[in-house]
Amino acid sequence: DSELLVEVAEEMGGDNRSEIVKLSMDIGDSVRYLNATLTSFLQYARPSSFVRVNTKPKTLVLETVRLIGRQCARQGILLEWEAPEGLPEVYVDVPQMKQAILNLLINAQQAMLDGGVLGVHIRAEEDAVWIDISDTGVGISKADQARVFGLFYSTKVSGSGLGLAIARRIVEVHGGRLVLQSEAGEGTTFMIRLPLQVIEEVDDEFE
Numbered sequence: 001d002s003e004l005l006v007e008v009a010e011e012m013g014g015d016n017r018s019e020i021v022k023l024s025m026d027i028g029d030s031v032r033y034l035n036a037t038l039t040s041f042l043q044y045a046r047p048s049s050f051v052r053v054n055t056k057p058k059t060l061v062l063e064t065v066r067l068i069g070r071q072c073a074r075q076g077i078l079l080e081w082e083a084p085e086g087l088p089e090v091y092v093d094v095p096q097m098k099q100a101i102l103n104l105l106i107n108a109q110q111a112m113l114d115g116g117v118l119g120v121h122i123r124a125e126e127d128a129v130w131i132d133i134s135d136t137g138v139g140i141s142k143a144d145q146a147r148v149f150g151l152f153y154s155t156k157v158s159g160s161g162l163g164l165a166i167a168r169r170i171v172e173v174h175g176g177r178l179v180l181q182s183e184a185g186e187g188t189t190f191m192i193r194l195p196l197q198v199i200e201e202v203d204d205e206f207e
Contacts, residue, residue, distance in 0.1 A: 002027040027073050036102055054089040057122050057129050064101045065120060068109055076115030083122040084163055090129050090194045100170040103163035104133045104190045111137030127196055134189035142184040
C-alpha cells in the first residue's frame with residue numbers, strides 16, 4: 001500500500017507531493033524492519049526448513065543490501081562495495097543467509113546514526129568465500145566483544161539482542177564462521193566465512 005501511495009502521489013502532483021512520497025517510503029522501510037525483527041523472533045523460536053542451493057554470493061549480498069539502501073542514504077551513510085569477478089558459488093539456504101547478512105547490515109547501520117561508511121567486501125579463498133561487512137561507527141569494547149553474540153544481549157536501547165545471535169547461528173549451521181574485528185572508536189567488521197565444500201550434516205534444529 002505504501003508503494004501504491006507513492007504512485008498515486010506522483011500522479012496527483014501538487015505542493016505536498018514530495019512530502020507524501022517521502023513519508024510513504026518511510027512507511028515501507030519501517031514495515032521491512034518490523035518484518036525482519038519479527039522473522040528473527042520466529043526463526044529463533046521455531047527454525048524453518050533448511051533448503052540449500054548453489055548461489056552467486058554477489059547476487060545474494062546485493063539483493064540484501066538493497067533493503068537498507070534508502071535508510072542509509074537518509075542517515076548520510078555511504079555504501080562502499082567490492083566484489084571481484086568470477087567468485088565461486090556458495091551452497092546456502094538463500095532466505096536464511098540473507099537474514100544473517102541483513103542482521104549484520106542493520107547492526108552496522110545502527111552503529112552510524114550520524115553518518116559514516118558501510119563497506120561490503122566479498123573475497124574468495126581456496127576453500128571458502130568471505131563476506132566482510134564493516135562500519136565506521138564507535139566500535140565495540142573488548143569487554144562487550146565477549147558478549148556481543150549472546151542471546152538478548154544488546155548495547156542499543158531499542159535492540160532485541162537477537163540479530164547477531166541469529167546471524168552466527170545461521171552461519172555456523174552452514175558450516176561457516178562469523179568473526180568479529182573491532183576497536184573502540186575505530187569501527188567494526190563482521191566477517192562471514194562460508195566453506196565451498198558441501199556440508200551433508202545439518203543441525204537438527206533446522207530440519
